[in-house]
Amino acid sequence: MGKTWILMLVAGMVAMPALPLDTIFTMENDTFLRKDDSDYTHGTKLELVDDNRLHYMISQTMYAPPDLRLKHHVPGDRPYAGMLIGGVGYEFFQNPVSPWTHYGEIDFGMIGPAAGCKDTQTAIHKLLGCRKPQGWDDQLHNEIVVNA
Numbered sequence: 001m002g003k004t005w006i007l008m009l010v011a012g013m014v015a016m017p018a019l020p021l022d023t024i025f026t027m028e029n030d031t032f033l034r035k036d037d038s039d040y041t042h043g044t045k046l047e048l049v050d051d052n053r054l055h056y057m058i059s060q061t062m063y064a065p066p067d068l069r070l071k072h073h074v075p076g077d078r079p080y081a082g083m084l085i086g087g088v089g090y091e092f093f094q095n096p097v098s099p100w101t102h103y104g105e106i107d108f109g110m111i112g113p114a115a116g117c118k119d120t121q122t123a124i125h126k127l128l129g130c131r132k133p134q135g136w137d138d139q140l141h142n143e144i145v146v147n148a
Contacts, residue, residue, distance in 0.1 A: 022049035029124060039063060039078055042121060053091035055105065060084045062117040068133040080139035082117025085109030085147070105148070112142035 024047040045059040065077040073079045089105030109115070118136035125132055 023047070024049075029128075039066075042117075042124060044120075053094070055087075055089035055091070055103075057087045057089065057105070057107070058085070059087075059107075060115065060117065060120060062115075062121055064121070064133060065135065068131050068135070071134045072138050073135065080117075080133070080135045081111060082115040082120070082139065083109060083111045083145060084115035084117075085145055087147075107145065107147040109145045110142060111145055112140050114142045 024045070026043070026045045026047075028043045029041070041062055041064045043059065043061040045057060047055055047057040049055050060082065062080075062082040063078055064080055065074065067074075067077075085107040086109060087105050087107035089103055091101050091103050093102040095101070118133075118139070121133050121136070124130075
């Protein structure tokens with residue numbers, strides 16, 4: 001199974017009971033409902049919020065073309081791509097009488113093989129009994145991500 005995915009899943013499951021109530025663990029996968037992959041295909045996120053309204057986050061997201069049987073990118077299709085990021089955010093204004101919050105975040109990470117998405121998607125598909133994705137060897141190259 002994918003090392004990154006396993007690490008995030010285990011960290012989320014082990015840490016949940018011991019962490020403050022403001023802990024969010026999210027796992028999304030289009031295979032849960034649609035039984036196929038196309039465009040955005042999976043995301044896992046662990047976010048901790050402390051008493052000072054600081055948010056600490058680690059997240060992995062991935063994207064795939066509609067036909068997972070193809071080993072090479074088809075021009076016009078979405079390429080295989082994945083991102084692994086960590087970030088820190090702050091709620092700098094929270095209105096006590098409404099659900100609105102002003103929030104800023106800065107994230108750092110990687111796009112490409114260093115994000116570990118090939119292993120993650122392959123492991124999830126094996127676990128769910130879905131088609132093995134064939135095109136991760138032709139994914140976007142490693143690039144640094146800085147997002148605000």
